[in-house]
Amino acid sequence: MSAAPPTIRQLDRFRDDADSFIHDLDEEYYLHFAGLKETLDVEQVYERYEELTKLETAQSLAGAPTELWRFACEGFLGNLTREHQARVAKAETELEAAVDGDTIPYRMLRVAMSNEPERDRRQRLEETRVRLLDEHLNPVYLEAVQIDREAVRQLDSPNYYELYKRFGFRLDEIADECRELLDETEKLWEREGDKLFRARLGIGLDEARPWDVVRLFRAPELDQLYPNDQMLPALERTLGDLGIDLRGQENVHLDLDVRPSKSPRAFCAPIDVPGRVMLVIQPIGGKDDWEALFHEAGHTEHYAHTDGELLMEARRLGDMAVTEGWAMLMQHLVTDPAWLNRRLDVPRIEELAHDGAVSLLYFVRRYSAKLLYEIEFFQTEDVPAMRGRYAEILGDALKLPVNPESYLDDIDGSFYVTGYLRSWAFEAQLRDFLRSEFGSEWFAKRDAGDLLRELWSLGQGPTADELLRDVTGATLEMASIAERVREGL
Ligand SMILES: [Zn+2]
Numbered sequence: 001m002s003a004a005p006p007t008i009r010q011l012d013r014f015r016d017d018a019d020s021f022i023h024d025l026d027e028e029y030y031l032h033f034a035g036l037k038e039t040l041d042v043e044q045v046y047e048r049y050e051e052l053t054k055l056e057t058a059q060s061l062a063g064a065p066t067e068l069w070r071f072a073c074e075g076f077l078g079n080l081t082r083e084h085q086a087r088v089a090k091a092e093t094e095l096e097a098a099v100d101g102d103t104i105p106y107r108m109l110r111v112a113m114s115n116e117p118e119r120d121r122r123q124r125l126e127e128t129r130v131r132l133l134d135e136h137l138n139p140v141y142l143e144a145v146q147i148d149r150e151a152v153r154q155l156d157s158p159n160y161y162e163l164y165k166r167f168g169f170r171l172d173e174i175a176d177e178c179r180e181l182l183d184e185t186e187k188l189w190e191r192e193g194d195k196l197f198r199a200r201l202g203i204g205l206d207e208a209r210p211w212d213v214v215r216l217f218r219a220p221e222l223d224q225l226y227p228n229d230q231m232l233p234a235l236e237r238t239l240g241d242l243g244i245d246l247r248g249q250e251n252v253h254l255d256l257d258v259r260p261s262k263s264p265r266a267f268c269a270p271i272d273v274p275g276r277v278m279l280v281i282q283p284i285g286g287k288d289d290w291e292a293l294f295h296e297a298g299h300t301e302h303y304a305h306t307d308g309e310l311l312m313e314a315r316r317l318g319d320m321a322v323t324e325g326w327a328m329l330m331q332h333l334v335t336d337p338a339w340l341n342r343r344l345d346v347p348r349i350e351e352l353a354h355d356g357a358v359s360l361l362y363f364v365r366r367y368s369a370k371l372l373y374e375i376e377f378f379q380t381e382d383v384p385a386m387r388g389r390y391a392e393i394l395g396d397a398l399k400l401p402v403n404p405e406s407y408l409d410d411i412d413g414s415f416y417v418t419g420y421l422r423s424w425a426f427e428a429q430l431r432d433f434l435r436s437e438f439g440s441e442w443f444a445k446r447d448a449g450d451l452l453r454e455l456w457s458l459g460q461g462p463t464a465d466e467l468l469r470d471v472t473g474a475t476l477e478m479a480s481i482a483e484r485v486r487e488g489l
Helices: 008-033 042-048 055-060 066-080 082-094 106-114 119-154 160-166 171-184 186-201 210-218 220-225 228-241 287-305 312-316 320-335 337-343 349-377 383-398 416-438 446-456 464-472 479-488
Strands: 096-099 102-105 252-255 267-272 276-280
Touching (some): 008 042, 008 267, 008 276, 008 312, 042 082, 055 066, 066 119, 066 312, 082 106, 082 119, 096 106, 096 119, 102 106, 106 210, 119 160, 119 210, 119 383, 171 186, 171 349, 171 416, 171 479, 186 210, 186 479, 220 349, 228 287, 252 287, 267 287, 276 287, 287 320, 287 446, 320 349, 320 416, 320 464, 337 349, 349 416, 349 479, 416 446, 416 464, 416 479, 446 464
Antiparallel strands (some): 267 276
16 A cells, blocks of 8 residues: 555544544444434444445555544454344344243343352353354354454454554553563462452352352342442542532433333443533442442543543544543442542441452453453464463463353454553552542542543543653553552452
């Protein structure tokens, strides 16, 4: 490709089109998952913006700002396997499992497993789920993988991994840090994981199986500590302390209505950034629900405070570790001892904080292993061999058996895994800074709120690394997550 670099006018048109494309998609997702519209009509949206997802568009933007070029490449690739995504979604909604005479929808199997105290039945649920996955979904995933691989070569990259390195993703460097983190926290996870499995499920880490993991983190006994009727007031008061009047924000739309087909999980849909940001909740209560609400509120406030004058790529695109970092900062309050003391009059605060630390340790080890796996996956010619590698790499990190059948459906795409990993480091380091500046009750200080609002206004212009360096002078490091975990234990 030696096409002339795009003109300023072409770039501006691309920005405008991309902005309304994302707007239309987010609106469609909002309407469907808020239970306001039965069907999810993404198809028509893609048809309206056909131009954006063409190979020529992606090729012509090779000399444009990286975020625009990446968006065009992702649009091109995503569009080619859109049909596969739809087939997976359809199969997932239609498949049913027959377990012990009960019929359970495929998508409910994990929830059923997490709520099932009886271990043998959990095993039957998981075995059925994995069989359905391998039989009905993996063939579709595999087809999409082949299409993807050929398409990446049309973008002048030998593979997906090389393509993302060209987008500026520091995959090898982060992978090195992840290897170190895995090494450094191995004994810690063996000890703490074992303790938690024994306390909750009465089995050691060496006896734990995939069907025990979802149950381990479900912990229904903690739910009573996080009551439904206090969830939204706790969020409103927390934001209020930071100087944000949630109900008074004109660009934030709280959707609290109960609708039968509304998603049971809180989500944020930034339809216009910053003009119209939806925070959608169907409150159920319990620790998971509280964490999900605070997480999504973090995204919501970030987008709602983003400066509307910024270019599209700084409002909508950029480094996803930034918005995930803001979401994690809010989410982790729910298990922060100082916050619990102030906001929630509950016993067993130390236990809740300890629990939060062990669960962060599990997830950071799992995502570290996922990154190492994905880096291998996207370079190999031998995709079927990756089944075994998946179980090996993840099993090694988690110290328990992992289903090899998940080797395709456990890949998020766009190396989003680095977004989460880096967002945990961002949260750990920024929280340290906030505590040293404003004290352990930083979340109740108006000055801390002023700083957050200033940082949120930058949108995703700066990367998480740049933001952290500007504010604290520190380098974003995976090792900070291990320190954060140790502090909680
Ligand atoms: Zn998030």
